[in-house]
Amino acid sequence: xxxxxxxxxxxxxxxxxxxxxxxxxxxxxxxxxxxxxxxxxxxxxxxxxxxxxxxxxxxxxxxxxxxxxxxxxxxxxxxxxxxxxxxxxxxxxxxxxxxxxxxxxxxxxxxxxxxxxxxxxxxxxxxxxxxxxxxxxxxxxxxxxxxxxxxxxxxxxxxxxxxxxxxxxxxxxxxxxxxxxxxxxxxxxxxxxxxxxxxxxxxxxxxxxxxxxxxxxxxxxxxxxxxxxxxxxxxxxx
Numbered sequence: 001x002x003x004x005x006x007x008x009x010x011x012x013x014x015x016x017x018x019x020x021x022x023x024x025x026x027x028x029x030x031x032x033x034x035x036x037x038x039x040x041x042x043x044x045x046x047x048x049x050x051x052x053x054x055x056x057x058x059x060x061x062x063x064x065x066x067x068x069x070x071x072x073x074x075x076x077x078x079x080x081x082x083x084x085x086x087x088x089x090x091x092x093x094x095x096x097x098x099x100x101x102x103x104x105x106x107x108x109x110x111x112x113x114x115x116x117x118x119x120x121x122x123x124x125x126x127x128x129x130x131x132x133x134x135x136x137x138x139x140x141x142x143x144x145x146x147x148x149x150x151x152x153x154x155x156x157x158x159x160x161x162x163x164x165x166x167x168x169x170x171x172x173x174x175x176x177x178x179x180x181x182x183x184x185x186x187x188x189x190x191x192x193x194x195x196x197x198x199x200x201x202x203x204x205x206x207x208x209x210x211x212x213x214x215x216x217x218x219x220x221x222x223x224x225x226x227x228x229x230x231x232x233x234x235x236x237x238x
Contacts, residue, residue: 016055017051017052017054017055018054018055018058018059020051020055021045021049021051021055021056021058021059022058022059022062022063024049025045025049025056025059025060025063026059026063026066026068029063029068029069029079029166030068030165030166030169031169032166032169034079035079035226035227035230036079036080036081036082036166036226036229036230036231037078037079037081037226037227037228037229037230037231038078038079038229039072039076039077039078039079040069040076040077040078040079041076041077042056042057042060042076042077045059045060060077064077066162066163067080067163068080068166078229081229081230081231081232082166082167082219082226082230082231082232083231083232083233083234084216084219084231084232084233084234085233085234086234087164087167087212087215087216087219088212090160090163090164091164091208091209091211091212093160094157094160094161094164094208095204095205095208095209097145097153097156097157097160098141098144098145098157098204098205098208099201099204099205100148100153101144101145101147101148101150101153101154101157102144102145102147102148102188102192102197102200102201102204103148103197103200103201104147104148104149104150104153105144105145105147105148105149105192105200106191106192106194106195106196106197106200107195107197108147108148108149109147109192109193111193113143113146113147114147114189114192114193116143117140117143117144117147117189118186118189120139120140120143121140121182121185121186121189125178125179125182140185141157141161142154142157142158142161144157144188144192144204145157145158147192164211164215167215167218167219168215170215170218170219170221170222171214171215171218177214180210184203184207184210187203188200188203188204188207191203219231
């Protein structure tokens with residue numbers, strides 16, 4: 001996942017324009033500067049980011065492929081609404097992936113890799129910024145999968161966790177949830193260090209379900225803010 005740190009604008013200015021447009025628009029979608037369900041146009045994005053149509057179009061194509069933007073026949077483009085059924089499907093997928101990954105990690109993880117990941121977990125607890133905490137949360141799950149030694153599992157977890165990143169903004173301000181995440185991640189690392197794959201797999205499933213339930217509750221609580229177009233439920237036809 002690309003960095004969301006505004007302090008790196010100098011670095012971003014050195015990037016190709018299409019990549020810079022992609023990073024900046026993605027950042028604003030993930031941080032909900034653009035509301036779910038909000039229509040957007042190429043011209044408005046050109047003005048907002050001070051870029052020409054070519055890099056904006058390239059960024060829109062990439063973000064459509066990522067599922068963060070959808071084509072709207074009437075309005076051109078729209079920020080993808082939050083889809084409740086997609087949340088259930090995504091976390092069901094994550095649960096199976098992370099079960100497999102953590103079992104392999106219990107067999108293959110190297111002590112130095114575990115130590116490095118513990119430092120990442122600790123960073124999520126100190127000098128709190130929403131962007132840093134979210135990036136840390138992404139890294140923990142991806143690096144847990146990386147401990148499996150299987151790059152396909154790591155990439156699949158990276159993609160799945162990244163798809164839920166926008167929803168994490170609804171949780172990031174809750175200190176109690178950040179502390180719970182720290183405790184749960186630390187416990188998972190302890191179980192990997194012991195090689196207890198059955199308990200590690202059980203705990204990672206519980207952790208994944210807890211995050212799903214927190215997100216669903218946060219979406220329900222934010223429905224008024226998100227608006228009628230911001231949340232859809234395929235099962236209810238909304």
